[in-house]
Amino acid sequence: MLKGMTRLISSVHKLDPGRFLHIGTQAPQCLAAHLDNQVATESPRAISRTSENDPAKHGEQHEGQHYNISFQDLKTVFSHGLPPRFVMQVKTFNEACLMVRRPALELLHYLKNTNFAHPAVRYVFYGEKGTGKTLSLCHSIHFCAKQDWLILHIPDAHLWVKNCRDLLQSTYNKQRFDQPLEASTWLKNFKTANEHFLSQIKVQEKYVWNKRESTEKGSPLGEVVEQGIMRVRNATDAVGIVLKELKRQSSSGIFRLLVAVDGVNALWGRTTLKREDKSPIAPEELAFIYNLRKMVKNDWQGGAIVLTVSQTGSLFKPRKAYLPQELLGKEGFDALDPFIPILVSNYNPKEFESCIHYYLENNWLQHEKAHTEEGKKELLFLSNRNPGQLERLCAYL
Amino acid sequence: MAALRVSCGAAASYRLFLGGRVSFARGQGLWKAAAAKPQRSPGCQILRLRHTTVVTTRKNVAVLRRETYTVDFIKKQIEEFNIGKRHLANMMGEDPETFTQEDIDRAIAYLFPSGLFEKRARPIMKHPEEIFPKQRAIQWGEDGRPFHFLFYTGKQSYYSLMHEAYGKLLDVENRQDQLRAKGLFSEKTKAKDPIGSRWLIKEELEEMLVEKLSDQDYAQFIRLLERLSALPCDAAEEEFVGRFRRSVTIQSKKQLIEPLQYDEKGVAFSTGQGNRKTAKAKVAVYDHGSGRIEVNGVDYLLYFPVTQDREQLMFPFHFLDRLGEHDVTCTVSGGGRAAQAGAIRLATARALCSFVTEDEVEWMRQAGLLTADPRVRERKKPGQEGARRKFTWKKR
Numbered sequence: 001m002l003k004g005m006t007r008l009i010s011s012v013h014k015l016d017p018g019r020f021l022h023i024g025t026q027a028p029q030c031l032a033a034h035l036d037n038q039v040a041t042e043s044p045r046a047i048s049r050t051s052e053n054d055p056a057k058h059g060e061q062h063e064g065q066h067y068n069i070s071f072q073d074l075k076t077v078f079s080h081g082l083p084p085r086f087v088m089q090v091k092t093f094n095e096a097c098l099m100v101r102r103p104a105l106e107l108l109h110y111l112k113n114t115n116f117a118h119p120a121v122r123y124v125f126y127g128e129k130g131t132g133k134t135l136s137l138c139h140s141i142h143f144c145a146k147q148d149w150l151i152l153h154i155p156d157a158h159l160w161v162k163n164c165r166d167l168l169q170s171t172y173n174k175q176r177f178d179q180p181l182e183a184s185t186w187l188k189n190f191k192t193a194n195e196h197f198l199s200q201i202k203v204q205e206k207y208v209w210n211k212r213e214s215t216e217k218g219s220p221l222g223e224v225v226e227q228g229i230m231r232v233r234n235a236t237d238a239v240g241i242v243l244k245e246l247k248r249q250s251s252s253g254i255f256r257l258l259v260a261v262d263g264v265n266a267l268w269g270r271t272t273l274k275r276e277d278k279s280p281i282a283p284e285e286l287a288f289i290y291n292l293r294k295m296v297k298n299d300w301q302g303g304a305i306v307l308t309v310s311q312t313g314s315l316f317k318p319r320k321a322y323l324p325q326e327l328l329g330k331e332g333f334d335a336l337d338p339f340i341p342i343l344v345s346n347y348n349p350k351e352f353e354s355c356i357h358y359y360l361e362n363n364w365l366q367h368e369k370a371h372t373e374e375g376k377k378e379l380l381f382l383s384n385r386n387p388g389q390l391e392r393l394c395a396y397l
Numbered sequence: 398m399a400a401l402r403v404s405c406g407a408a409a410s411y412r413l414f415l416g417g418r419v420s421f422a423r424g425q426g427l428w429k430a431a432a433a434k435p436q437r438s439p440g441c442q443i444l445r446l447r448h449t450t451v452v453t454t455r456k457n458v459a460v461l462r463r464e465t466y467t468v469d470f471i472k473k474q475i476e477e478f479n480i481g482k483r484h485l486a487n488m489m490g491e492d493p494e495t496f497t498q499e500d501i502d503r504a505i506a507y508l509f510p511s512g513l514f515e516k517r518a519r520p521i522m523k524h525p526e527e528i529f530p531k532q533r534a535i536q537w538g539e540d541g542r543p544f545h546f547l548f549y550t551g552k553q554s555y556y557s558l559m560h561e562a563y564g565k566l567l568d569v570e571n572r573q574d575q576l577r578a579k580g581l582f583s584e585k586t587k588a589k590d591p592i593g594s595r596w597l598i599k600e601e602l603e604e605m606l607v608e609k610l611s612d613q614d615y616a617q618f619i620r621l622l623e624r625l626s627a628l629p630c631d632a633a634e635e636e637f638v639g640r641f642r643r644s645v646t647i648q649s650k651k652q653l654i655e656p657l658q659y660d661e662k663g664v665a666f667s668t669g670q671g672n673r674k675t676a677k678a679k680v681a682v683y684d685h686g687s688g689r690i691e692v693n694g695v696d697y698l699l700y701f702p703v704t705q706d707r708e709q710l711m712f713p714f715h716f717l718d719r720l721g722e723h724d725v726t727c728t729v730s731g732g733g734r735a736a737q738a739g740a741i742r743l744a745t746a747r748a749l750c751s752f753v754t755e756d757e758v759e760w761m762r763q764a765g766l767l768t769a770d771p772r773v774r775e776r777k778k779p780g781q782e783g784a785r786r787k788f789t790w791k792k793r
Binding site: 128319320374377378380381382383384386389392393 | 688695696697698699702704707708711714715718720721
């Protein structure tokens with residue numbers, strides 16, 4: 001950290017040793033001081049916020065502005081989808097505000113114009129670490145939820161290929177492995193997200209769980225989900241059944257299906273899980289991954305597949321890799337080919353301003369230099385306009 | 398004292414040794430040959446003489462504590478040095494008449510290349526005045542009376558200097574009074590302490606006087622000189638005061654400022670190099686930029702994920718208030734994460750000197766941006782676990 005004289009011109013600002021910007025509480029200065037000339041006439045909130053809370057109506061004019069997600073949606077749709085730091089921010093600010101950004105707008109545009117007769121199109125968000133891929137995914141999920149699609153959201157595929165305590169041999173297929181805990185948690189979240197669909201969709205086959213229990217043909221999907229939640233041993237198989245049924249029935253037109261997977265490069269990478277004899281397990285030997293791979297193939301109609309590739313949770317991938325080719329590997333790339341890649345990059349200056357403004361509004365930046373031009377320049381330099389970095393920096397201030 | 402028996406009839410000179418503390422000076426013996434008079438007890442006809450040595454008190458010999466170089470010895474060394482200098486000049490093919498000390502140094506470094514790190518351990522050939530420490534000659538004469546009138550103060554050179562300086566001060570004041578009496582007194586202000594010189598430090602003064610001083614003595618002397626220099630002085634007094642001033646080089650002049658270069662698109666840029674521990678960095682700073690920094694082909698956010706390193710990169714720009722105005726392209730190798738960041742920081746600061754006024758260069762130097770950090774990893778010593786850490790001490 002810098003000590004002593006760090007500013008040439010304003011050397012009267014004595015900075016405490018040990019911290020670059022020392023912490024003090026001050027009431028935020030007049031917000032109008034740093035507004036641009038153009039927006040000086042508008043109200044301050046218009047820079048960083050918009051009142052348009054329906055993602056369907058977001059357009060280019062809303063770019064860079066934050067919109068509010070209601071707590072209802074948070075509980076149902078986003079019970080498991082949001083990144084943990086964002087969840088903390090929501091708890092702190094007591095509101096969930098997401099920035100409207102160009103990659104998400106592009107995706108929404110495509111989603112609005114999808115032809116449901118064609119096979120599902122795959123969209124892949126890619127970009128460097130901390131640029132906002134997961135939140136763009138969440139934006140599109142919110143849109144689809146508002147449009148009454150069925151959301152199949154796997155929050156982080158990397159969690160399935162590592163750190164699993166209990167692996168059971170699959171009841172369905174002896175070669176594969178089950179992950180009961182993760183599967184049951186996921187089923188619970190899936191249930192909260194898509195309550196109303198579960199009673200409408202009917203199963204088209206009979207499934208026998210064990211000697212005593214079975215699900216009849218024609219019973220609602222909700223039963224399968226319940227079965228999976230209650231009988232944890234069969235949870236992974238329940239998940240597999242859900243996926244199979246949804247895929248089969250999505251083309252019928254009753255509902256539209258959105259498959260959203262975060263960190264899809266986990267499906268084709270390596271796992272850190274081992275068998276009892278310490279030999280490694282390939283991803284396709286995990287039942288969940290196997291079924292998910294079938295889901296991500298574009299051989300069904302009536303929906304869309306939105307994916308992100310991320311290095312953050314990935315295994316055995318170099319830190320600087322961010323392109324889909326690097327992260328998916330040859331196998332994954334061939335499996336996902338063709339797809340539409342959408343690059344998510346750092347903030348442009350307008351978005352950066354908007355983000356800083358949002359923090360200032362919520363009294364998150366307490367440093368007295370935070371709303372001066374110099375302070376903004378420092379933040380800009382230190383974070384290089386990367387959203388993740390900026391958020392981590394501002395956490396201290 | 399050894400009593401020697403000699404055969405009769407032989408008169409011998411006896412050598413007397415002073416008790417144990419004498420070290421020899423080459424060439425000249427300090428041994429006094431004292432002729433011991435054979436004493437004959439009256440009425441003794443015996444031819445066998447009994448000789449006893451006579452102890453004469455040694456007031457003439459200086460008390461020898463350290464090795465002393467006599468004046469003749471030093472003179473001989475100086476002659477040898479000059480002859481050697483001419484030989485060296487001949488060897489190197491230079492003109493013996495115009496062979497300076499720098500030429501000697503260069504010649505010695507060429508003829509005796511040494512890989513030793515400690516510069517003072519390398520072979521040198523300098524004038525004997527610089528090599529042999531200055532010593533005081535014997536302060537008293539044959540009869541034991543000291544030469545200097547202030548000998549019994551203990552610090553004769555210091556007090557004589559103070560006396561001289563005070564005498565001069567009184568002279569100047571007298572002169573001023575006379576001028577004032579005559580009415581020709583004019584106030585003359587002069588800049589007596591320009592920035593380029595400083596007073597002697599205590600060690601230098603001790604070396605000059607060949608005498609130990611205390612801090613209070615030194616302070617007193619400097620105060621007297623300041624008082625003297627504050628008054629309008631003659632050339633003689635100025636020269637006297639000038640003996641006690643040393644010049645100080647102005648630090649900022651040492652920083653070489655490269656002129657700006659222009660690349661093919663007409664954009665001004667400047668290069669700089671920097672080191673820190675084992676890391677070396679080469680930096681090119683372009684004007685009219687947007688604050689983009691590229692390190693080894695990678696964006697600085699990816700290359701330095703730690704915020705501390707990025708703050709180091711930001712320091713020069715932030716200091717000069719030029720945060721978003723320059724683009725930087727740099728290559729760095731060696732060292733670790735923080736060392737590379739420090740090396741790039743030094744290199745960018747040096748490169749930015751070309752874009753900036755001299756005053757700002759001076760301010761940067763005072764802020765420490767332009768100084769290479771001399772700290773390097775200390776070597777591990779044998780018998781210790783690390784550079785400083787010793788092995789665990791076990792009582793048994």
